[in-house]
Amino acid sequence: MAALQVTFTWIAYAIVVALCMLVTATFVFIYQEPRERSPAVTTVSIVTLTSLLATVLLLPVDVALIASTSDPKLGRKKDWATPERVDSILLTLKIVYYALYSLDALLCLIVAPFTYFWYEEYEDTAEDSGGQSVGKRLWAALKYTLVFVALVVILFLVGFFAPIARDRKGKHWDLDYFKHLLAENHGERALTFALGLLITLGTILYVFYTASGIAILPISFIKSAPSISAPSLVASTASQLEINRERQRQLEGRSAGRSSLSAKDQRELEALVREERTLVRRQRLAAEASGEGRSWVIKAWAKTQAIFRPIKLLGGILLLLIFAIIWLSMLLTGIDKAKNSVCKHHCGYLLAHINVFNPVNWIFVNSARVFPLDYVIITLLVLIFFCSSVVGIATIGIRFLWVRIFQIRSGHTSPQALLMATVMLTLTVLAIDYSLVMIVAPQYATFGSQTICKNAPKNLILQPDCSKHPELVRPCSERSDSSVCTPTVVSTFLNRVMVNFPFFGVVCFWAQFVFLAVSLLILITALFRTPKLNEAQLDEDAEVAEEEGLLASAGRRFGATWEDITGKARTNQAGGAGRYGAAGGAPDARED
Incomplete structure (x- = not known):
């Protein structure tokens, strides 16, 4: 024995x-x-x-x-x-x-x-x-x-x-x-x-x-559960990107017939250009997170992750x-x-x-x-x-x-x-x-x-x-x-x-x-308190990591998990974004 x-x-x-x-x-x-x-x-x-x-x-x-x-x-x-x-x-x-x-x-x-x-x-x-x-x-x-x-x-x-x-x-x-x-x-x-x-x-x-x-x-x-689902983030980011570019066109239209923009308009235009780059990265990462345009294996993995969030x-x-x-x-x-x-x-x-x-x-x-x-x-x-x-x-x-x-x-x-x-x-x-x-x-x-x-x-x-x-x-x-x-x-x-x-x-x-x-x-x-990164010192990979963090903010909503599983965004979250803010509570990330 x-x-x-x-x-x-x-x-x-x-x-x-x-x-x-x-x-x-x-x-x-x-x-x-x-x-x-x-x-x-x-x-x-x-x-x-x-x-x-x-x-x-x-x-x-x-x-x-x-x-x-x-x-x-x-x-x-x-x-x-x-x-x-x-x-x-x-x-x-x-x-x-x-x-x-x-x-x-x-x-x-x-x-x-x-x-x-x-x-x-x-x-x-x-x-x-x-x-x-x-x-x-x-x-x-x-x-x-x-x-x-x-x-x-x-x-x-x-x-x-x-x-x-x-x-x-x-x-x-x-x-x-x-x-x-x-x-x-x-x-x-x-x-x-x-x-x-x-x-x-x-x-x-x-x-x-x-x-x-x-x-x-x-x-x-x-x-780990996001306050806004990947499909909703894709939709809201697209809406913000459209508003951003429309505002850029308005500012550029003001400069027609002038030598240059005023100092105030110039600062706003530069901020909009930086914000546009951030929104483009956010849109790409949100699309990847939802498996959009990728193989069925990646899509299945994304949905599996959403299922196991609870x-x-x-x-x-x-x-x-x-x-x-x-x-x-x-x-x-x-x-x-x-x-x-x-x-x-x-x-x-x-x-x-x-x-x-x-x-x-x-x-x-x-x-x-x-x-x-x-x-x-x-x-x-x-x-x-x-x-x-x-x-x-x-x-x-x-x-x-x-x-x-x-x-x-x-x-x-x-x-x-x-x-x-x-x-x-x-x-x-x-x-x-x-x-x-x-x-x-x-x-x-x-x-x-x-x-x-x-x-x-x-x-x-x-x-x-x-x-x-x-x-x-x-x-x-x-x-x-x-x-x-x-x-x-x-x-x-x-x-x-x-x-x-x-x-x-x-x-x-x-x-x-x-x-x-x-x-x-x-x-x-x-x-x-969620620690914030100093964007001025970030390299390209760190910037991507920060944007990925946007999918896991402090707010908790099981509705976001359900949207990630179904792959559909609520229409009331796709619009309604502020002028420069993120819809659905997503933070506004700008580059210095």
């Missing part, structure tokens, strides 16, 4: 990883610029993001395998869970974790930079009539990548020789749980230091990009509710850690047993008893955080301070930008892993559904009968007997980082409060 459960758990994990590869491949192909698509960049991006998600989604496997050795009703190990069998499970998980973490670091610090320089060398020589051999491109890319190799070597050397924290105050250091965190060799110390540094760097990105995305994502779903609205409300629960859970755990951590800043505010009710943790601990229910929930949660990071990067762009280096947009992302976004997501997902394990659901991530009999002696033969006294059963904690309560591998690894290098733990812990503040501020801002 035990072997069957272990096999089923790993099969479920393989299926989820395959689905994650499909998700990452979809993300890469949606955001790539089709005309600049590079097989090397595409492959590296997909493999890197899949490896990252596989690392995070190993958590429920870890919890399920460790929890399978314990009987939650009796508060003791199962008969088959001998110390040798438990050690074998732990060893297998450690090997998989070390392999994935090492692969993540290799892809992020070596492979992605090499691919970036490889593509850059191709771009630099694309206009050269003679071209450049593969060997020369390879050597040129390796020269630049050697800098990153040197950084990796320095990073591991520092971790290998760096002194660990020696401040061991308090009786809790005598517990098996804390002693286990300190048992490590120099190789583990190097990997621990490297992982801690990468998590800390990722936390900086997590605080701004993921916090922004997790607040914007539900609002973008809720505001579902997106409900999905946005659901995401908003999930955001509220996650936000509250993180706040409660953060306060709990700050107040009740047994070692405070000396161990990165370690807390293996929560003292206040945490909604997310409660859901996971109870769902863990029915595997793979917890796997489904945590997969969805990880994808929410991942998609939020993508939305945050796409919204803010890749920046250095206030200077935008690359813009991430659907169908318009260059290979260089895609690789940089992949590296940023690598670091961000590592920070998400820390947040899930240490903040969002610490009890679940550390002990799962494991329990122990209250005041049970270490001799399991003399343990009280908890089947007759269920009130004696308590969730496992850091003070529980290690022969009964086995912490998960990922929690041990992350806690080891924070205990041996407390600086990383302090930074990552207090950054969670910054994350909560930033996400709440952006959510409130997004609810009541």
Whole structure:
């Protein structure tokens, strides 16, 4: 029975990883610029993001395998869970974790930079009539990548020789749980230091990009329904365009027989010319959105999108509710850690047993008893955080301070930008892993559904009968007997980082409060205000994006959805436009 459960758990994990590869491949192909698509960049991006998600989604496997050795009703190990069998499970998980973490670091610090320089060398020589051999491109890319190799070597050397924290105050250091965190060799110390540094760097990105995305994502779903349908927008734009051109003809007629127009008329004419260009683009984009003049596949896709708009609205409300629960859970755990951590800043505010009710943790601990229910929930949660990071990067762009280096947009992302976004997501997902394990659901991530009999002696033969006294059963904690309560591998690894290098733990812990503040501020801002673009600084693609945004303004009308489905506009919306305004509530977009 035990072997069957272990096999089923790993099969479920393989299926989820395959689905994650499909998700990452979809993300890469949606955001790539089709005309600049590079097989090397595409492959590296997909493999890197899949490896990252596989690392995070190993958590429920870890919890399920460790929890399978314990009987939650009796508060003791199962008969088959001998110390040798438990050690074998732990060893297998450690090997998989070390392999994935090492692969993540290799892809992020070596492979992605090499691919970036490889593509850059191709771009630099694309206009050269003679071209450049593969060997020369390879050597040129390796020269630049050697800098990153040197950084990796320095990073591991520092971790290998760096002194660990020696401040061991308090009786809790005598517990098996804390002693286990300190048992490590120099190789583990190097990997621990490297992982801690990468998590800390990722936390900086997590605080701004993921916090922004997790607040914007539900609002973008809720505001996805347009206030005016595509057919109505086509009709109203055509009416405005006719009025605009008629006014231009009137002004040009005034200049007949004169040397020039008055200053006032000249300014009005220039404004009308700019408005005409905007209306022409709007008309074209609205026609494309409704599938006019395009293949039946595009028309069918446009109508399908219109049909599913109410579902997106409900999905946005659901995401908003999930955001509220996650936000509250993180706040409660953060306060709990700050107040009740047994070692405070000396161990990165370690807390293996929560003292206040945490909604997310409660859901996971109870769902863990029915595997793979917890796997489904945590997969969805990880994808929410991942998609939020993508939305945050796409919204803010890749920046250095206030200077935008690359813009991430659907169908318009260059290979260089895609690789940089992949590296940023690598670091961000590592920070998400820390947040899930240490903040969002610490009890679940550390002990799962494991329990122990209250005041049970270490001799399991003399343990009280908890089947007759269920009130004696308590969730496992850091003070529980290690022969009964086995912490998960990922929690041990992350806690080891924070205990041996407390600086990383302090930074990552207090950054969670910054994350909560930033996400709440952006959510409130997004609810009541739609940001406006500075048209004077827009390039042609950005102008098109802004016009596409006209189809998703803040007002909500299910009538617009119905018109998009039927493809017919209401006659009272086609006319009645103001002199220069947009009919049906569409905003007036003018070029400077």
